[in-house]
Amino acid sequence: MFLLTLIAVEYRIIFDRHVQASGHGKGVVDSQNGVDKTFLDAIFNCLVGHPEEDVDGVMNVTLTKLEDGERVSLAEVALKLLSSPSRREGVLSYNRKDDRVIRERRYFLREIGEADLEDMDLVAAGWKSQKRSGIRCHYNFIADWELGVGRIAARRVPCSCIGCIAKSQLPIKERYSGPCIDCDLWPIFRLNDNEGLNDFKIIEFQAKKDHDEEATRKAKGDTLRGRGYVEAEGVVDGGYGVETVSDGDKDYDYYPLIWDGTPYQIEEDGLYEVEGVDEPIQLAKGEFVCEAYWMYKIDGAPQWYTPSEYRGFIRMQQVLAPNLEMTPVSDGCQLPRSMSPSQIRELIEKGAMNISDYHHALLIEESLRRAQMDFEEDEFEEQYGDEDDFPEACSAEDEEDVQYGSEEE
Numbered sequence: 001m002f003l004l005t006l007i008a009v010e011y012r013i014i015f016d017r018h019v020q021a022s023g024h025g026k027g028v029v030d031s032q033n034g035v036d037k038t039f040l041d042a043i044f045n046c047l048v049g050h051p052e053e054d055v056d057g058v059m060n061v062t063l064t065k066l067e068d069g070e071r072v073s074l075a076e077v078a079l080k081l082l083s084s085p086s087r088r089e090g091v092l093s094y095n096r097k098d099d100r101v102i103r104e105r106r107y108f109l110r111e112i113g114e115a116d117l118e119d120m121d122l123v124a125a126g127w128k129s130q131k132r133s134g135i136r137c138h139y140n141f142i143a144d145w146e147l148g149v150g151r152i153a154a155r156r157v158p159c160s161c162i163g164c165i166a167k168s169q170l171p172i173k174e175r176y177s178g179p180c181i182d183c184d185l186w187p188i189f190r191l192n193d194n195e196g197l198n199d200f201k202i203i204e205f206q207a208k209k210d211h212d213e214e215a216t217r218k219a220k221g222d223t224l225r226g227r228g229y230v231e232a233e234g235v236v237d238g239g240y241g242v243e244t245v246s247d248g249d250k251d252y253d254y255y256p257l258i259w260d261g262t263p264y265q266i267e268e269d270g271l272y273e274v275e276g277v278d279e280p281i282q283l284a285k286g287e288f289v290c291e292a293y294w295m296y297k298i299d300g301a302p303q304w305y306t307p308s309e310y311r312g313f314i315r316m317q318q319v320l321a322p323n324l325e326m327t328p329v330s331d332g333c334q335l336p337r338s339m340s341p342s343q344i345r346e347l348i349e350k351g352a353m354n355i356s357d358y359h360h361a362l363l364i365e366e367s368l369r370r371a372q373m374d375f376e377e378d379e380f381e382e383q384y385g386d387e388d389d390f391p392e393a394c395s396a397e398d399e400e401d402v403q404y405g406s407e408e409e
Contacts, residue, residue, distance in 0.1 A: 001152050002122050002205045004143035006219055009369065010226040015143040018158040032102070039087070040078055075109055082107045117219055119212030124152070126203040135203075142200075146172040148369040149220065150205045156198050159183055172365075176200040220372070224317045225286065232263035232288040234322030240353070241292065242320040242363055244370055254320055254363050256305045256355065257292040263316055264289065272313060281313045288316040298347060301336050303360050306350040320366045326353040 004015045081087075082105070112118075127134050140158035147153065153176040163182030168175060179196050180186060189197040207213065235241065236259065243255040266272070266287045271280040283289060292314045295305035305326075316322070327333045333354050335344050355363070 001124070001141055001143065002120070002150060003117070003219070004141075005147070005149050005151060005205075006223040008143040008145040008147075009149050010223045011230055012145045014145065015141075016158070017141045017143070019139040019141070032105070036082060040081060043081055073109075073111075079107050079109045116222075117215045120215040120219070121208040121211040122205040123208050124203045125206045126201055128201075138201075142176070144172070144175070146365075146369075147176075147202070149223070149372050152203045152205075153200045154203050155180075155200050156189075157185065159185055159198070161185075176202060228288045228315065228317030228319075231316045231319040231322045232290070235259050235263050235290055235316075236323055237262055240324040240326045241314070241322050242324050243314055244318045244320060244367055252297060253360075254367055256295040256324070256326070256353075257314060258295065258307055260291045260293055260311060262290065283313070283315070289313050290316060295353070298352065300338065301347075301352075303355040303357070304335060304347075304352055305355070306347060306352050318370075320363050320370065321359075324355070325359060326355055328353055 001017075004017065007013075008015050087105070124135055135154075138154045138156050140155045142153040144153060159180075161184040163184065163186075164180065166182060167180065177200070179194055179199055180189075181196075183189075183196075183198065185198055186196060189199075191197060207216070239259050241257040241259055243257055245252050245254055266283045266285055266289060269285050270283065272283050273280045290313075291311060294308050294310050294312070296308050298304040298306060329335060329344070329348050329352055335347060335352065339347075
């Protein structure tokens with residue numbers, strides 16, 4: 001479920017997972033796994049003597065733990081048995097061969113160490129410390145991108161009645177809090193006017209003793225890079241965007257931008273130079289970046305900004321909003337009255353733009369969620385060490401751009 005929260009945050013989606021008949025073996029997959037298990041049990045229980053000896057027309061099965069000094073994998077043995085041509089397509093019946101639900105069984109082997117994140121060892125915390133209140137008594141788990149990484153909303157029974165659907169559309173602070181009094185199941189689960197047995201609980205995943213923190217860093221890093229691809233979809237040349245602030249910058253909550261071009265993908269790790277920027281920027285292969293102009297904050301005018309002449313590379317994985325709505329000075333959007341008429345005229349000439357209170361609140365919430373994955377630069381430095389170890393800097397013009405959304409993609 002922790003991985004579901006990563007996917008939800010990466011694509012800004014909501015996973016509403018329903019668990020049906022857990023542990024009862026009533027699903028299609030359970031039935032097929034049961035058939036496989038029965039078949040393997042019959043094979044291993046019936047083998048006697050020396051089954052490894054070659055016999056014409058008989059499949060060889062190695063049962064020893066070691067062969068030629070190497071450990072034998074029983075998973076490989078099981079794969080060999082289950083993948084035999086006579087069994088892979090099941091029992092053929094002339095009359096029903098076209099009506100079979102499963103026409104072919106395919107099996108795969110995953111070696112130890114092949115899968116990413118195997119060393120993650122997390123525990124779901126936040127359950128009530130009373131009988132029948134743990135994870136096994138809950139059948140509905142929601143990974144909501146607005147909850148952030150590592151947080152799940154859980155309830156005992158899933159419900160899609162009109163009341164529950166209406167609750168799911170509330171702001172995030174109300175969506176999973178309070179009693180579900182408008183639910184059709186409320187009369188059944190009601191404990192009192194303020195609490196019901198089917199109310200949502202927010203569950204957080206915490207590291208256990210043997211947890212590998214590097215695995216979590218890798219998972220978050222993959223999510224962040226995937227998020228960059230998603231953000232790149234929303235960029236409009238000449239439009240506005242917002243980037244996360246640098247560490248230690250207390251003057252800005254975020255950095256508004258004016259896009260100068262469309263996003264493209266970096267093909268090689270290294271330092272890259274951009275016209276008008278003194279310092280090269282370190283970028284990793286596969287990242288989506290876009291060039292943009294930063295905007296100045298107007299002193300004494302909260303959430304008002306003017307364009308600047310400073311231009312640079314923007315890593316799309318650090319973008320909070322790729323297509324932000326900003327408003328110029330108008331009758332309904334005025335600069336502070338404390339400013340003189342000459343100041344206002346000057347700011348209008350410079351192209352002053354405003355971020356509404358609504359969008360400002362959304363950006364603050366998103367910046368807090370993004371802070372949970374604020375480690376990407378450290379990983380990049382660990383790979384190369386000091387700046388002297390980085391590949392030689394090249395310019396953006398030297399990079400063979402892969403324009404996002406083009407026919408060349």
